[in-house]
Amino acid sequence: MEQPPPERIKGRGAQSSASSERFGLHSRETDGDWRDHMETLDGPPVKLRTTVTEEHPRTILSFNQSPDIGFDRSINAYRGCEHGCVYCFARPTHAYHDLSPGLDFETRLFAKPKAAELLRATLAKPNYQPRPIAMGTNTDPYQPIEREYRITRQVLEICLDARHPVTITTKSDRVLDDLDLLREMATRDLVAVAISVTSLDRNLSAKLEPRAAAPSKRLAALGVLADNGIPAHCSIAPIIPAITDEFMEDIVAQAAELGIKSAGWIPLRLPHEVAPLFREWLDVHYPERAGKVMSIVRSIRGGRDNDPDFFSRMKPSGVWADLFRARFRLACKRAGIGKLRFELDTSSFRKPETGGQLRLL
Template structure:
């Protein structure tokens, strides 16, 4: 990054930040040469988002992680245009020789056949239902969903087969599917988690430049509550000295719109996310960058990130204990008791395929 570089407006990452884990070639652009080119040719063209369509052989991913509450998931998209600088999914782009930085939020991949692949999987004789998690890697309601509608198609299959599904998003775009969500909820087949990181729209534009504003997310929570869709307000991630001061008010605002379930997740900085986040701090909050990373390391056993099961989601230390105490007190004051959301796994019926008919 050049000295005194201006922020990349509309993007979370400030550079490509080519990964080194896989020995990829690294390119450096000389600052003087770049300035000379810009003087002659003008500024570089604005970054544009591109989408590549994929044709995977399967769509349902299974995991055996002992510290998360789901064992299968669907990610209809790879990369995410929301551009959240802290996104722990960024390093997955490095597997494809792409940058976890700007490439992650500009070079996207879509899987248009997701619903058909899911239907084939659910039709297998040995398949046993358990909630499918959507949004565990990249957001199922990022802007390109408006064109592809892959998430909606997957939800239609879930409703057809009475298969439970959970959704995690930072977008109010899911309200376009409120008809499906309401019907799924009527059969106890869906739970939605909306992440609210802060209540400051300016900060949100820096952190999550193309995600919905905090006000829109709270409005989405309220509408889902009114339509009897089970919802969870996730304060995620909590970034020390950047967003943690909003924790109590987010809980209170969620309670005001009828949300009965809240949680919080601490900042995680795996692999390339750590240098990207440091770079972002130096651009937007240079005066407190040292403090932020100092607290992060204090809750992560002296490291930028703790990759170990269980402790990665349960940080330790004085600061971590303080965040937990503040969250518990905020929930108590707001009357949020966090009752479990139960989904139906018994009503599942395999989809009709080929000439096979379903007996009702």
């Protein structure tokens, strides 16, 4: 007798609080606190609510030496992401903090309200050398709590004042809340924005990335950026075989119609705890094609759920990968769109004032 699919957790991407054994979460002993026995005493929570904890790190700029990534420094104003994209490769970072990469990642968030202040201090150091700062590399800088905290905006204000270049990647049309800053930065070649569009199906998006902006809103935001002279890139990321790849050509065509000149695609990556979370999501939403999806994923990843190696992790191989690559290339040719390298200016950098105020002029 066939088993019914697992019950869906509505409004969330992950379908469980599956723990991680890499950092001891699975084997952690209770400390006697009442929260360890909360569900036993009170029953399971009726509704998952998002909580935000403010944290105060000593630094905000992270540096990396990865040879296959096009930036060497980044800022993440938040940890965790309420968008809840089930495929998010950043989910395992919550395991490092003894939290679940599943539901905890999208419900137990952390904000860094002193980010702009820390950035100002870093940029003011005598030996600091400017290169573009990437925002949105780990969690979305325009996730819903940005509307309240405005940390991303504060960071952009510091960068504009210091004439420091920034790249932004987001799944939210909330980026338009900072259109005034982005417009001014663009006139100085200080900013480029990538918006990720995974499908054109609002219902699919609600399952896949439940609290991100609808696909139509993301495309509309790309159009507004283009109309305002802000370098904008349409990122079709990730491409999920047999789930979202059918939308590739139409996304490229619609982006081109909106005046976008640059587009790219990234295949699905399933590092560490993301793989079992994604499998669980497939069992809930697409049980009839789960086997096919994972078969194709493994075929483009050398027989594994994930390829962690530098360079090859971004460039899948095999017949299916070649097919996606050819389809994307043809779609771009038809639409008259390419993949541009936005040249941002570092020559006008000026160290920010350290007294806590921005310049008047």
